[in-house]
Amino acid sequence: METRIAVCAVADLLPGSAQVVHTDIGHVSVYNIDGRFHAIDDLCPHMRESLGQGHIDGACVTCPAHGWRFDVRSGKSPDFEGIEVATYPVEVADGTIWLILTGTGDDGWMDWDGATDPDDIEKELFD
Numbered sequence: 437m438e439t440r441i442a443v444c445a446v447a448d449l450l451p452g453s454a455q456v457v458h459t460d461i462g463h464v465s466v467y468n469i470d471g472r473f474h475a476i477d478d479l480c481p482h483m484r485e486s487l488g489q490g491h492i493d494g495a496c497v498t499c500p501a502h503g504w505r506f507d508v509r510s511g512k513s514p515d516f517e518g519i520e521v522a523t524y525p526v527e528v529a530d531g532t533i534w535l536i537l538t539g540t541g542d543d544g545w546m547d548w549d550g551a552t553d554p555d556d557i558e559k560e561l562f563d
């Protein structure tokens with residue numbers, strides 16, 4: 437099943453900015469990177485700060501809490517191998533940015549519900 441969620445008008449999401457969207461699967465942040473739109477889970481997998489409130493530099497957003505960075509095109513951390521957030525398709529139609537959520541179970545929805553425990557990440561990275 438596909439769900440399309442209107443994010444905002446294209447004109448309202450300027451390059452280098454983000455918009456947080458509230459969905460049934462939680463918060464998703466949508467970014468305009470040089471005129472292309474990308475969507476990732478909004479909550480940082482470290483301690484669940486809003487990535488949509490972070491600083492955007494190029495294609496990376498820096499978490500405002502402790503500085504973990506994520507490439508919004510891939511969801512991957514450029515700093516820590518294996519650390520990533522889920523990504524979601526985005527489309528533009530009729531001047532509106534649309535977030536596309538598809539399916540249930542193993543294709544992204546569970547990435548949200550099953551977000552990695554911050555304590556496990558800390559242990560894996562720093563022990």
Ligand code: FES
Binds near residue numbers: 499501
């Ligand atoms: S909550 Fe994002 S780096 Fe700590």
